[in-house]
Amino acid sequence: MSIQFFAPRSSTGQQVHLPREYRRSVRWQPQIGDIFPDFTVRTTRGDIRFWDYAEGHWTHLFSHPVAFSPVCTTEIAAFAGLRDTFARHDIRHLTLTGSSVEDQFDWHCEMEETFGVTIDWPCAEDPSLELSRCFGMLHQKEAGDHMIRKSFVVGPDLKIRLISEYPMFVGRNSEEVLRVIRAIQMHESTGFATPSDWEEGDCLIVPDTEVEARARRVPELRILEILPYLRVACCAQSGSVRMPVGHGVRCADNLSDTGG
Numbered sequence: 001m002s003i004q005f006f007a008p009r010s011s012t013g014q015q016v017h018l019p020r021e022y023r024r025s026v027r028w029q030p031q032i033g034d035i036f037p038d039f040t041v042r043t044t045r046g047d048i049r050f051w052d053y054a055e056g057h058w059t060h061l062f063s064h065p066v067a068f069s070p071v072c073t074t075e076i077a078a079f080a081g082l083r084d085t086f087a088r089h090d091i092r093h094l095t096l097t098g099s100s101v102e103d104q105f106d107w108h109c110e111m112e113e114t115f116g117v118t119i120d121w122p123c124a125e126d127p128s129l130e131l132s133r134c135f136g137m138l139h140q141k142e143a144g145d146h147m148i149r150k151s152f153v154v155g156p157d158l159k160i161r162l163i164s165e166y167p168m169f170v171g172r173n174s175e176e177v178l179r180v181i182r183a184i185q186m187h188e189s190t191g192f193a194t195p196s197d198w199e200e201g202d203c204l205i206v207p208d209t210e211v212e213a214r215a216r217r218v219p220e221l222r223i224l225e226i227l228p229y230l231r232v233a234c235c236a237q238s239g240s241v242r243m244p245v246g247h248g249v250r251c252a253d254n255l256s257d258t259g260g
Contacts, residue, residue, distance in 0.1 A: 036160055037050075044124075059094060059154040060093050062149070063137040066146060074171050081115070083120065095122070100125050104123050126147075139165075143167075161181075162180060193206075221235065
C-alpha cells in the first residue's frame with residue numbers, strides 16, 4: 001500500500017509535486033475543496049489506485065469499524081440495496097475497514113444470501129490503520145483503535161465535496177448519502193442551492209442574481225419571492241410550491257411571481 005500526498009493537478013492536468021522538505025513539514029487535514037490524495041490499496045476487487053478509480057466519477061469513500069458487526073452489516077446491505085440508483089447517477093462506492101479482504105469476502109457472502117443484495121464495489125482493507133489515520137478516520141476517544149463511520153464525497157475532478165462523521169453506534173442513512181450527492185450534482189450543473197430537507201422535485205433556492213438571470217431564460221421555471229432574501233425556482237406548470245420547512249412541507253399557493 002502506498003499513499004501519495006500533496007500531488008494536486010494543475011489546470012493542464014499535470015501532477016504537481018511539492019518539495020520533500022515541505023511535504024514533511026505539513027500535516028494534511030482533509031477539507032472540502034481539497035484534491036483527495038492518491039493511494040493504492042488491496043480490495044475485494046483487486047488492487048486499485050484511487051485516482052484511477054475515482055477520476056471522472058462521483059465517489060463515496062467511507063469507513064466502518066470492522067466486518068461481521070451488526071451496524072456495519074445494515075449499512076453495507078442498505079448501500080447495496082440502492083446500487084442501481086447510485087449507478088444511474090454515476091456514483092461509486094469505496095469502503096475502507098480494518099478487516100482483511102478475506103474476512104470481508106466471507107461477510108459479504110452472508111449478507112448477499114440473507115438480504116438478497118449484490119455487493120459489487122471494492123471494499124478495501126487497512127489492517128495497519130495507516131490510511132485511516134491519514135484520513136482522520138480514527139477518533140480514539142470514541143472508538144479506540146477502530147475506525148469511526150466517516151464519509152468523503154469526491155467529485156469527478158477528485159476534489160472533496162462533502163465530509164461527514166458518525167459515531168460507531170449510529171448507522172448512516174443510505175438515502176441521505178444519495179440525496180446530498182444529488183443536491184451537490186444539482187448545484188454544479190445549474191447553480192441553484194437546495195433548501196433544508198430538499199428532495200428531488202422540490203423547489204430550488206436562487207442564490208444570486210446571475211443564477212436568477214439564467215433561470216428566467218428557461219420557460220419551464222418561474223421565480224417566486226418568499227422573503228426579500230429568499231427566492232425559489234419551481235416548475236411553471238406546478239399549481240403550488242413544495243417548500244420543505246421544519247418537520248413538514250409548506251405548500252404556498254399565494255406567493256408572488258417576481259416577473260420575467
